[in-house]
Amino acid sequence: MTRGGVCKEVIESHPKILRHDVSDKSINITKTSRANEKHTMPSTNVVYELLECPMCTKLMYPPIHQCPNGHTLCSNCKSKVHNCCPSCHSELGNIRCLALEKVAESLELPCRHGCHDIFPYYSKLKHEQNCRFRPYNCPYAGSKCSVTGDISNLVAHLKNDHNVDMHDGCTFNHRYVKSNPHEVENATWMLTVFNCYGRQFCLHFEAFHLGMAPVYISFLRFIGEDNEAKNFSYSLEVGGYGRKLTWQGVPRSIRDSHQKIRDSQDGLIIPRKLALFFSGGNRKELKLRVIGRIWKEQ
Ligand SMILES: [Zn+2]
Ligand SMILES: [Zn+2]
Ligand SMILES: [Zn+2]
Ligand SMILES: [Zn+2]
Numbered sequence: 001m002t003r004g005g006v007c008k009e010v011i012e013s014h015p016k017i018l019r020h021d022v023s024d025k026s027i028n029i030t031k032t033s034r035a036n037e038k039h040t041m042p043s044t045n046v047v048y049e050l051l052e053c054p055m056c057t058k059l060m061y062p063p064i065h066q067c068p069n070g071h072t073l074c075s076n077c078k079s080k081v082h083n084c085c086p087s088c089h090s091e092l093g094n095i096r097c098l099a100l101e102k103v104a105e106s107l108e109l110p111c112r113h114g115c116h117d118i119f120p121y122y123s124k125l126k127h128e129q130n131c132r133f134r135p136y137n138c139p140y141a142g143s144k145c146s147v148t149g150d151i152s153n154l155v156a157h158l159k160n161d162h163n164v165d166m167h168d169g170c171t172f173n174h175r176y177v178k179s180n181p182h183e184v185e186n187a188t189w190m191l192t193v194f195n196c197y198g199r200q201f202c203l204h205f206e207a208f209h210l211g212m213a214p215v216y217i218s219f220l221r222f223i224g225e226d227n228e229a230k231n232f233s234y235s236l237e238v239g240g241y242g243r244k245l246t247w248q249g250v251p252r253s254i255r256d257s258h259q260k261i262r263d264s265q266d267g268l269i270i271p272r273k274l275a276l277f278f279s280g281g282n283r284k285e286l287k288l289r290v291i292g293r294i295w296k297e298q
Contacts, residue, residue, distance in 0.1 A: 051104055051121075053077055055086050060104075061122065066097040132225055139202050139221060140164070140191060141258035151223050155200055158193055170196035170294045176205055178286040196294050199224060201234070201251055203292065207272070208262060216275050218290055219249065219267025226253040230297075236268040237291040240278035245270060251294070 053060050053074035060074040067073070067085035073092070083092045107121040113133040128134060135148035140162045147157050158164040174192060192203045200223040207216050218236055222229035229251045236247045247268035252261045261267070270278075270288075279287040 047103060047107060048109075050100065051107075055081070059125075060100070061125070062096075062101045062104075064097040064100050064104075065092065066095050066100075067092050068095065072097050072100060136223070136254055137257075138162075139223065139254040139258065141204060141206070151200065154223065155193065158191070158202075162191070165192045166195065167192060168195045170194070172203070172290075172292045174203065174290045174292070176286060176288045176290065180285075193223075194294065197232075197296055199228075199232075201232075201294055202254065203290075204258060204262075204267075205290070206262070210265070210269065214272040216270045216272065216288075217262055217265070217267045218247075218270070219261055220251040220292075220294070221254050221256075221258070221261065222251040223254050226255060229253045232294060233297055234292060234294045238268065238270055238275075238278060238288055240280060240289075243274075243278070245274070 048059075050072075051059050053076075054071065055073060055077040058074060058076075060072065063075050065073045065075060065078045067088060067090055069085070069088050069090060071085050071087035073081070073086070077086070078092065081092065084090075085092050104121045108118045109121060109124050111117050111119060111124065111128055111131055111133070113128060113131045113135075115131050115133040117127070117131075119127050135150060136154055138145040138147040138149075138154060138157060140158060145162075147154070147161070149157065155166075159166055172192075172194060176190060190205045194201045194203060202221040202223065203218065204221065205216065205218045207214065209215070218238075220234045220236075222232065232251050234249055234251055236249075238245050245268060249266060249268075252266060268290075275286060275288055276283040279285060281287065
């Protein structure tokens with residue numbers, strides 16, 4: 001209990017002194033960094049290094065822990081070290097490093113995606129997860145592709161590494177043919193990229209199950225942000241033998257995962273029976289012609 005008392009004293013008395021100390025320093029850093037960036041960069045980096053967990057090297061966020069000898073540790077690592085300080089092997093206990101947490105609070109760091117915004121330490125991470133300049137994930141569905149990049153990198157990657165068909169123009173007439181019955185039934189997804197209005201759109205086509213019912217779905221994704229995607233509309237049409245299904249929709253940003261869009265059924269859904277009817281023949285092969293158009297809403 002007395003130990004608890006001591007800890008409490010440490011926790012509550014120090015930050016008050018440190019708060020002034022720290023904010024003064026941070027003002028100094030900001031002032032001088034504007035005056036002479038080269039000169040002060042190291043001191044900001046030193047603080048930055050202090051905020052790296054010595055065990056996992058990730059930046060630490062509250063609660064930041066320390067051992068009785070002052071070695072710091074992130075809360076994630078703390079849960080893994082069985083109460084033993086990885087630096088000096090003394091008993092870790094439950095001591096928070098409020099001083100360092102306050103130092104972190106005083107820091108302002110630039111977004112690492114290059115949007116030129118500067119953020120308080122604790123909101124930087126959150127911003128970076130939503131920054132519109134953060135890289136996009138590869139929109140190629142169905143594979144576990146981990147490539148990320150900006151739009152032009154991704155378009156080149158789709159073309160070169162996934163051999164995706166590229167088409168210029170805002171109207172299309174696309175044929176999906178699967179003559180192997182196994183492929184007709186299984187999730188054979190396909191992707192085509194359209195260049196139009198100087199932007200790129202991905203047309204997805206794949207088989208999946210809506211509950212128990214086998215269906216095909218086709219939808220358009222926009223390679224860009226959601227707010228831009230909303231400026232466009234598209235239509236899809238599929239049919240044969242005097243019957244026709246049409247769909248009009250708004251392309252979805254590739255920020256939304258392919259699976260999320262598919263599961264929300266935001267596209268042209270064709271029951272497999274109907275698709276095979278449209279395909280004619282022996283109903284064991286898929287021969288669909290999807291006609292589409294992309295336009296800009298005024
Ligand atoms: Zn750690
Ligand atoms: Zn230690
Ligand atoms: Zn940013
Ligand atoms: Zn990829």
